[in-house]
Amino acid sequence: xxxxxxxxxxxxxxxPTIRYYEQIGLLPEAERSQGNQRLYGTKALERLAFxxxxxxxxxxxxxxxxxxxxxxxxxxxxxxxxxxxxxxxxEVDSRLSRLLALxxxxxxxxxxxxxxxxxxxxxxxxxxxxxxxxxxxxxx
Amino acid sequence: xxxxxxxxxxxxxxxPTIRYYEQIGLLPEAERSQGNQRLYGTKALERLAFxxxxxxxxxxxxxxxxxxxxxxxxxxxxxxxxxxxxxxxxEVDSRLSRLLALxxxxxxxxxxxxxxxxxxxxxxxxxxxxxxxxxxxxxx
DNA sequence: CTTGTACCTCTAGTCCCTATAGGGATTACG
DNA sequence: CGTAATCCCTATAGGGACTAGAGGTACAAG
Numbered sequence: 001x002x003x004x005x006x007x008x009x010x011x012x013x014x015x016p017t018i019r020y021y022e023q024i025g026l027l028p029e030a031e032r033s034q035g036n037q038r039l040y041g042t043k044a045l046e047r048l049a050f051x052x053x054x055x056x057x058x059x060x061x062x063x064x065x066x067x068x069x070x071x072x073x074x075x076x077x078x079x080x081x082x083x084x085x086x087x088x089x090x091e092v093d094s095r096l097s098r099l100l101a102l103x104x105x106x107x108x109x110x111x112x113x114x115x116x117x118x119x120x121x122x123x124x125x126x127x128x129x130x131x132x133x134x135x136x137x138x139x140x
Numbered sequence: 141x142x143x144x145x146x147x148x149x150x151x152x153x154x155x156p157t158i159r160y161y162e163q164i165g166l167l168p169e170a171e172r173s174q175g176n177q178r179l180y181g182t183k184a185l186e187r188l189a190f191x192x193x194x195x196x197x198x199x200x201x202x203x204x205x206x207x208x209x210x211x212x213x214x215x216x217x218x219x220x221x222x223x224x225x226x227x228x229x230x231e232v233d234s235r236l237s238r239l240l241a242l243x244x245x246x247x248x249x250x251x252x253x254x255x256x257x258x259x260x261x262x263x264x265x266x267x268x269x270x271x272x273x274x275x276x277x278x279x280x
Numbered sequence: 281c282t283t284g285t286a287c288c289t290c291t292a293g294t295c296c297c298t299a300t301a302g303g304g305a306t307t308a309c310g
Numbered sequence: 311c312g313t314a315a316t317c318c319c320t321a322t323a324g325g326g327a328c329t330a331g332a333g334g335t336a337c338a339a340g
Contacts, residue, residue, distance in 0.1 A: 082253045
């Protein structure tokens with residue numbers, strides 16, 4: 001059995017975050033030692049690794065909650081899991097295109113800065129006037 | 141003079157957000173009508189448009205606060221504004237590369253889903269096992 | 281003059297943690 | 311075996327950047 005610190009080290013999920021996941025019901029309540037400290041077995045380790053990996057891929061905690069409950073019912077159709085993943089992919093895609101537009105605006109802005117006074121600064125000027133932008137853009 | 145609603149319509153910044161910006165000192169306290177309603181002139185409109193545009197480009201409120209105070213001192217060197225913009229560009233760049241890695245993982249995951257049972261679902265399986273990923277990835 | 285919309289303040293909630301305070305448990309070393 | 315260092319516990323507050331709601335006031339249109 002692992003202490004919360006060891007579990008944290010193995011999964012690279014911080015200790016308070018693990019407790020938080022338990023608090024919001026994403027992890028089941030852990031067993032306790034005689035001294036009331038949390039103890040984790042292999043199943044908890046796998047579940048937390050799953051969560052961490054899904055977080056790394058940008059899934060929200062509610063999506064992860066759904067994915068976990070799906071993975072607990074192995075005989076069901078995986079259509080729902082597929083849909084969640086596709087939604088996440090679409091989300092990532094739209095962020096990507098917005099970030100690309102953003103990047104080119106920022107590049108234009110920075111490239112035009114001649115290093116003079118604020119009064120002549122293209123950075124400040126462009127920020128003040130959206131009409132100077134090449135295309136629409138919105139962060140994240 | 142514009143009411144907060146009209147200002148909101150012109151800048152596409154929501155009314156409560158405008159009040160929030162005032163509260164945190166990003167906008168100066170607005171003048172008031174006899175009936176205690178906020179009134180805005182051209183300067184406030186420009187300042188808010190600047191904020192909105194910078195937010196669209198992904199700048200954080202603290203960076204915007206800095207940019208605004210720079211723009212109030214037009215005789216200073218614009219090196220600082222340039223640095224803020226470059227930092228933002230670097231940030232966008234690193235998000236972009238992470239999102240790209242993410243996207244290809246998600247695509248692989250989704251492409252492998254055969255639409256069968258959860259027990260055979262690649263989505264669930266890949267999430268449970270980071271070793272199946274092609275590369276490192278971390279969201280946002 | 282009434283109705284409906286826009287406005288006001290204040291508080292609390294969102295997401296996903298992170299930090300802090302004030303303590304108890306365990307482990308390592310001498 | 312004692313003590314110090316490290317780990318763990320709970321509970322609460324904070325952060326970024328808003329957003330939502332309650333309960334009430336001002337103003338424009340008909």
